[in-house]
Amino acid sequence: xxxxxxxxxADALSARISALLDANRPAVARQLLSAMQRLAPPSPVIxxxxxxxAVGEGRPEQxxxxxxxxxxxxxxxxxxxxxxxxxxxxxxxxxxALADAAEAxxxxxxxxAAKALLGVLLLEHRRTKDALACLNEAAAADPANPAYCQxxxxxxxxxxxxxxxxxxxxxxxxxxxxxxxxxxxxxLLAIRHSDFVGACRLAEEARVAGVADACTFGLMGHALSxxxxxxxxxxxxxxxxxxxxxxxxxxxxxxxxxxxxSEPRAPVDYLRAVFDGYAERFETHLxxxxxxxxxxxxxxxAQHPCITQGERLGPALDLGCGTGFVAVVLSDxxxxxxxxxxxxxxxxxxxxxxxxxxxxxQADLMSFLKEDTRxxxxxxxxxxxxxxxxxxxxxxxxHGSLEPGxxxxxxxxxxxxxxxxxxxxxGEWALQRQGRYAHGIDYVTGxxxxxxxxxxxxxxxxxxxxxxxxxxxFLAVLERPAT
Ligand SMILES: C[S@@+](CC[C@H](N)C(=O)[O-])C[C@H]1O[C@@H](n2cnc3c(N)ncnc32)[C@H](O)[C@@H]1O
Numbered sequence: 001x002x003x004x005x006x007x008x009x010a011d012a013l014s015a016r017i018s019a020l021l022d023a024n025r026p027a028v029a030r031q032l033l034s035a036m037q038r039l040a041p042p043s044p045v046i047x048x049x050x051x052x053x054a055v056g057e058g059r060p061e062q063x064x065x066x067x068x069x070x071x072x073x074x075x076x077x078x079x080x081x082x083x084x085x086x087x088x089x090x091x092x093x094x095x096x097a098l099a100d101a102a103e104a105x106x107x108x109x110x111x112x113a114a115k116a117l118l119g120v121l122l123l124e125h126r127r128t129k130d131a132l133a134c135l136n137e138a139a140a141a142d143p144a145n146p147a148y149c150q151x152x153x154x155x156x157x158x159x160x161x162x163x164x165x166x167x168x169x170x171x172x173x174x175x176x177x178x179x180x181x182x183x184x185x186x187x188l189l190a191i192r193h194s195d196f197v198g199a200c201r202l203a204e205e206a207r208v209a210g211v212a213d214a215c216t217f218g219l220m221g222h223a224l225s226x227x228x229x230x231x232x233x234x235x236x237x238x239x240x241x242x243x244x245x246x247x248x249x250x251x252x253x254x255x256x257x258x259x260x261x262s263e264p265r266a267p268v269d270y271l272r273a274v275f276d277g278y279a280e281r282f283e284t285h286l287x288x289x290x291x292x293x294x295x296x297x298x299x300x301x302a303q304h305p306c307i308t309q310g311e312r313l314g315p316a317l318d319l320g321c322g323t324g325f326v327a328v329v330l331s332d333x334x335x336x337x338x339x340x341x342x343x344x345x346x347x348x349x350x351x352x353x354x355x356x357x358x359x360x361x362q363a364d365l366m367s368f369l370k371e372d373t374r375x376x377x378x379x380x381x382x383x384x385x386x387x388x389x390x391x392x393x394x395x396x397x398x399h400g401s402l403e404p405g406x407x408x409x410x411x412x413x414x415x416x417x418x419x420x421x422x423x424x425x426x427g428e429w430a431l432q433r434q435g436r437y438a439h440g441i442d443y444v445t446g447x448x449x450x451x452x453x454x455x456x457x458x459x460x461x462x463x464x465x466x467x468x469x470x471x472x473x474f475l476a477v478l479e480r481p482a483t
Contacts, residue, residue, distance in 0.1 A: 010040035017049050026056030044070060044077040051083050063087050078108035085117055097121055105134070112141035116148050123155050131155045139168070146172050146179045153185060158280060162193055180206070180213045187219045192281060199223035214244025218253050225257060225433050233257055249273050255431055262431040264390035268343055268364050271387060274435070275322070275344035282323050282347065289464040293382040293411045294329040296461055296475045300409050307333055315339060317376045317401075319365045320384030324351035331356055335378065341368050366397060375403035381410035383463070386436040389429045391444065395451035405482040408453070411463060413438040414472040441474060453478035
């Protein structure tokens, strides 16, 4: 009788704690949890509640401790394994999270949430086929779950099956028409694969369905602009700005459309959003565009006295290293140690897999140059300064970080006259429609000299091809004078 009573009370307490956590009141939930822990014997339910309370209090380490204790007491509880996988993922312990998610699936073959989590982690570890299998099962078990739909589409895209990804997102949108994230994922998928007409159609469908989302309109503007419909693009961007006036991604695209005045550099949040989303396809895309900048950097370096004499040149810093193309083209030269840095964690993950960098850092290059006091003998920025308009600060920061005699090699896109023959930005720099800045050669020369550099080379080059047309730019080789 006593036991029955305790159980009934424990159930009521458990429901109450859950409700308090849902209402974002973890402090009160903590008091009830203590009462429950006194009243009822240890159980997986209590462990899970303790984890949720710790998470609600913003204490992931405490949550992890609760989970470690709970799992050692109830090693066969799949839910605790899944919770620990989620907490470990939140703490960036991806290997631990993968192991726990796999264990959770083994312990409970009917838990779609565990399968979905395992699928996402496998995808991150580039085990695309295994990820697909898990996510297919999760989505089949819970077809109405929009998150599973998005994960599955991501795995299908990574597997190269774009039609399947498109169909998955279309089915998901049909069953959850108010889910803006699904609609945006479908529009982005179309944009990533240069299907700008399809992207506009999907964005228009979203608009007709009553979606009022800054990102949807921003993407619509991007697709329209890529089709050359600049007036319509400007209208879509203006709409996006109304809906998300502070969104850095939207603001940058809107500035690129000429609706807002340009900032002197692209915002870090914008860069992260763009390159995290681009990392997976970056290399195949750039190879398809005939991307030449890393090769041009290598050719310029072949003139360096250390390299001509077969001496080691280092330490060297690859600013905005992305997925590590520069490290690949320099890998047979005595450039070492080579350190890479980038704002995008996803780009860095791809770079890390190459194992060519002595160190990799996730940082904005301006902060890094300010905080890292090492003197560098070589600094490279391949296709990175197009995300800066005004160059004075970045050139001064690089100059200050180079040792005397050090070289700075970088590329820029050339500022060209518009269709009326007018060179924008007074011929100095201007933000282009794709969100990158272009620069005038005289401006670059002046800024380099003003920062204290000697110009060893500043040559016009084709950087890549877009829509079968060459993209004009420069490769600059600057030296911080030895005296
Ligand atoms: C077009 S990619 C070029 C990547 C690489 N350098 C290459 O040549 O393949 C530009 C890279 O610069 C990074 N980037 C742009 N601005 C940056 C900044 N302020 N700080 C750090 N990384 C930046 C982006 O995240 C992206 O990975």
